[in-house]
Amino acid sequence: MIETNITKMFGLKHPIFSAPMGPFFTRELALAVSEAGGLGVLSNVNIIGTDPVEEHKASLEYMIEHTDKPFGLNILTSRNNRGVRQMVRGLPRIVMNNPKMRDQCKYWLTSAGSSKILPASKSFQELRENSDVKHFHVAPAVWLAQKCVDSGVDGIVVTGTEGGGHQSYERVTTLVLLQQINNAFPDLPKIACGGFATGEALTAALSLGAGAIAMGSRFIASKQSEFHDKYKALIPPGTPQDTGLFTGAFGPIRLYKNKYALGHPAPSSKEEMIAYEESITPEQRVHDLGAYDRVYKGDIDTGAVLLGQSIGIINSIEDVNDIIEKIIKEAEVVIKNNYSMIR
Numbered sequence: 428m429i430e431t432n433i434t435k436m437f438g439l440k441h442p443i444f445s446a447p448m449g450p451f452f453t454r455e456l457a458l459a460v461s462e463a464g465g466l467g468v469l470s471n472v473n474i475i476g477t478d479p480v481e482e483h484k485a486s487l488e489y490m491i492e493h494t495d496k497p498f499g500l501n502i503l504t505s506r507n508n509r510g511v512r513q514m515v516r517g518l519p520r521i522v523m524n525n526p527k528m529r530d531q532c533k534y535w536l537t538s539a540g541s542s543k544i545l546p547a548s549k550s551f552q553e554l555r556e557n558s559d560v561k562h563f564h565v566a567p568a569v570w571l572a573q574k575c576v577d578s579g580v581d582g583i584v585v586t587g588t589e590g591g592g593h594q595s596y597e598r599v600t601t602l603v604l605l606q607q608i609n610n611a612f613p614d615l616p617k618i619a620c621g622g623f624a625t626g627e628a629l630t631a632a633l634s635l636g637a638g639a640i641a642m643g644s645r646f647i648a649s650k651q652s653e654f655h656d657k658y659k660a661l662i663p664p665g666t667p668q669d670t671g672l673f674t675g676a677f678g679p680i681r682l683y684k685n686k687y688a689l690g691h692p693a694p695s696s697k698e699e700m701i702a703y704e705e706s707i708t709p710e711q712r713v714h715d716l717g718a719y720d721r722v723y724k725g726d727i728d729t730g731a732v733l734l735g736q737s738i739g740i741i742n743s744i745e746d747v748n749d750i751i752e753k754i755i756k757e758a759e760v761v762i763k764n765n766y767s768m769i770r
């Protein structure tokens with residue numbers, strides 16, 4: 428077993444988290460990860476026609492019905508995200524009023540927006556005072572990590588540019604970002620994210636000051652993930668070069684290079700992104716909004732297929748438990764080998 432500040436903070440067997448993957452459902456995946464001794468995260472599902480508070484509520488109920496292990500949830504705090512205010516006010520209240528949820532839903536991860544919105548919510552303050560819940564925020568740059576610290580977070584998720592899905596304009600690799608953030612905030616609890624799929628990489632993250640890793644693409648390629656089989660089937664043959672950064676709803680996004688992705692520019696700044704958004708026609712906007720719905724139904728050509736460069740090291744679709752056990756075994760071997768190099 429590998430014990431770290433993060434496994435102790437959340438009472439976990441293994442330092443492995445599933446990354447949030449909204450707007451897709453990750454209920455079964457989160458359940459499998461938590462049951463396997465890691466920490467599973469419920470994604471912010473905000474596909475048109477859904478109520479994000481109700482979606483999270485249903486998932487929270489599902490989780491406590493099926494496991495006694497800890498888990499977490501994600502709220503995208505971008506002002507473009509539908510229902511942010513309702514989520515930061517309503518969800519802590521729902522969890523507060525249910526003792527089992529309060530005990531288990533310990534990891535509150537915000538991302539893609541301000542780290543201040545959740546701690547400013549009165550209902551979250553009340554929940555924090557009366558439970559063990561922890562607030563983490565995704566930091567894709569050192570200056571953003573500083574903002575997280577100023578907001579009073581309990582820890583951060585350090586996500587580099589090789590990761591799948593939501594990204595920042597910074598384009599710093601996980602390797603460099605972890606070193607920068609670890610130097611700047613040595614005592615801040617950190618979860619490394621973006622590009623992880625093996626035990627060797629977990630060991631690297633632990634060496635660089637992280638207490639756990641979070642994986643998205645690796646877990647999409649699992650038997651339990653709710654992603655369409657055609658989506659999963661892109662991963663084992665995929666290479667890092669099959670993905671690229673394109674325009675997304677909340678900033679840059681790493682996508683598989685299909686027809687949909689290649690129809691979008693790769694903006695290098697917020698200004699370019701705003702200029703692009705102003706230039707698109709109402710028809711294209713509707714087409715873009717339907718990209719998640721399409722891919723959910725298996726259209727991997729004109730749908731948005733979010734994946735990270737780590738697909739280049741994932742060779743099979745496996746059971747979540749086997750993925751986690753294999754990574755931990757590999758990491759233990761590497762840690763012992765590394766130790767044996769000391770003279």
Ligand SMILES: Cc1cc2nc3c(=O)[nH]c(=O)nc-3n(C[C@H](O)[C@H](O)[C@H](O)COP(=O)(O)O)c2cc1C
Binds near residue numbers: 503565589
């Ligand atoms: C399909 C997909 C959807 C994602 N949606 C979200 C999201 O809703 N919120 C978020 O903070 N990050 C989101 N991300 C980013 C992941 O949380 C994580 O940073 C990324 O998957 C890490 O890189 P990896 O795929 O190499 O493991 C998404 C990633 C993917 C692949």
